[in-house]
Amino acid sequence: MVELRNPFTPTFGIVPPFMAGRSHLIDDILRALDSGPGDPNLSTMFIGARGTGKTALLSYLATEALGHGWIAVSVAATPGMLEDIYEQTCEVAAEYVDREDLPRIKGMSLGRILSVEWESPRPDEGNWRTRMTRLLKALEAYEIGVLFTVDEVSASSDEMIAFASTYQMLVREGRRVGLLMAGLPHQVSGLLRNESVSFLRRSVQHSLGNIPDQEIAFALQRTVEGGGRHVDDDALNIMVSAVGGFPYMMQLVGFRAWGIEPDSPSITPRAAQQGVELARGDMEQRVFAPTYYELSEGDLRYLRAMLKDEGVSRTSDIARRMGVTSNYASQYRLRLVEQGVVGERGRGKVAIELPYFKEYLKKRLND
Ligand SMILES: Nc1ncnc2c1ncn2[C@@H]1O[C@H](COP(=O)(O)OP(=O)(O)OP(=O)(O)O)[C@@H](O)[C@H]1O
Numbered sequence: 001m002v003e004l005r006n007p008f009t010p011t012f013g014i015v016p017p018f019m020a021g022r023s024h025l026i027d028d029i030l031r032a033l034d035s036g037p038g039d040p041n042l043s044t045m046f047i048g049a050r051g052t053g054k055t056a057l058l059s060y061l062a063t064e065a066l067g068h069g070w071i072a073v074s075v076a077a078t079p080g081m082l083e084d085i086y087e088q089t090c091e092v093a094a095e096y097v098d099r100e101d102l103p104r105i106k107g108m109s110l111g112r113i114l115s116v117e118w119e120s121p122r123p124d125e126g127n128w129r130t131r132m133t134r135l136l137k138a139l140e141a142y143e144i145g146v147l148f149t150v151d152e153v154s155a156s157s158d159e160m161i162a163f164a165s166t167y168q169m170l171v172r173e174g175r176r177v178g179l180l181m182a183g184l185p186h187q188v189s190g191l192l193r194n195e196s197v198s199f200l201r202r203s204v205q206h207s208l209g210n211i212p213d214q215e216i217a218f219a220l221q222r223t224v225e226g227g228g229r230h231v232d233d234d235a236l237n238i239m240v241s242a243v244g245g246f247p248y249m250m251q252l253v254g255f256r257a258w259g260i261e262p263d264s265p266s267i268t269p270r271a272a273q274q275g276v277e278l279a280r281g282d283m284e285q286r287v288f289a290p291t292y293y294e295l296s297e298g299d300l301r302y303l304r305a306m307l308k309d310e311g312v313s314r315t316s317d318i319a320r321r322m323g324v325t326s327n328y329a330s331q332y333r334l335r336l337v338e339q340g341v342v343g344e345r346g347r348g349k350v351a352i353e354l355p356y357f358k359e360y361l362k363k364r365l366n367d
C-alpha cells in the first residue's frame, strides 16, 4: 500500500487544507468584496499572537478574492513594500486576466490594461500614487478591484505609514480598493497610536483568539478524512483537549498523531496520545522558547506571580505576590497582554493565553 500523504501543515505561513473557525470573518470579507467600495469590512485589521493564523487567513482571503472579481496584492510591511505593491499589481493582473474561470475578468487581455497604463510617453512617470492610480483606473474599467494585504504591520515602518495615507486618498476618491492588514497586538497598537494614520483606527478590527473546541474537532476530523484516514472519537477528544483552541498546535498535534502509525486506516487513542506528547515538545522548541527569550525581567516576575493559581488569577493577588502596587504591576500586565502571552478575563482577572505555556514557565522559573 502506498503511504498516504500527511495532510497537516505545521509550518508558519501555510494555509491549512481545512481552516478551523474564522468562518464569520471570512464571510464578512467576501461579502464586502461583493458589495464593493463603501463596505466598512474592506478595511480590516487582524490582530493575533504568534501562530494564531494571521498569515494563513490573509493568504486564504487573497486566493478567494479572485473568484469575487478582485485581484490581491500581498506584501509584508518591510522596506520596499511600495514598489513591491506596484510591481505585483502589474504582475498579478498579467497572471489572471485571461483565466477562463473568472467571468468578470475573462476576455480582456493584459495588453489592453497595460496599454492604458503605458499610454503616457514615459510609463514610469509620476510618483507612486499617480502610477498606482493610473493602474487602478485601468483595472476599474473592467470592474476589477485590488485587495491589498499587508502582513506583519509594524509601528516603525515608514512605508506602511506612507501607504496607509495614500490608501486613504484612494478610498476617498471611491477607487475599488480594499486593505486587509495583520499583525501582533503590540505592533498594531503601536501603529494605531501614530497620528498620521489615525484613519486606520476606524478599520474593522478582529482579534484572532482561541478557536472553540467543537470547531477544532471538526477541522481535525475533516483534515484526517480529507487525507484518506479516519479518527476514533476517543482519539479526537484527546487531540482536541491538547490543542486548546490554538491553530498552530492543531497542526502539530494532527501532524504528529498522523505519523505514529501512518499505515493504519485510523488514528487510534494510543497514536493520539503519543502524537500529543511529541507536539508538546515541538511547541516548546518552536513557540515557548522564543517567546520566553523575548520577555523582560519584569514580565517574568509578573508571570511567576501567576503560577500559583489554577487557571485565572486576580490582578490584586499578583501585585501582592510581587510586593508592588497594583498600578506598578499593571504596566507589566499591559505589556504581556499586548504580546499575546496574557489575556484579560473580565475585570481584574487575567490568565496565561498560550496552551501549556504555564507548565513550560513552571519548569523554567521554578528550577
Ligand atoms: N484557521 C486555522 N485552522 C487550522 N490551522 C490553522 C489555521 N490558521 C492557521 N493555521 C495553521 O497554524 C500555523 C500558524 O499559522 P500562521 O503562520 O498563519 O500564523 P501567524 O499568526 O501568521 O503567526 P506569526 O505571528 O508567527 O506570523 C500554520 O501551521 C497554519 O497552517
Ligand SMILES: [Mg+2]
Residues within 6 Å of the ligand: 012, 013, 054, 055, 056, 151
Ligand atoms: Mg504570520
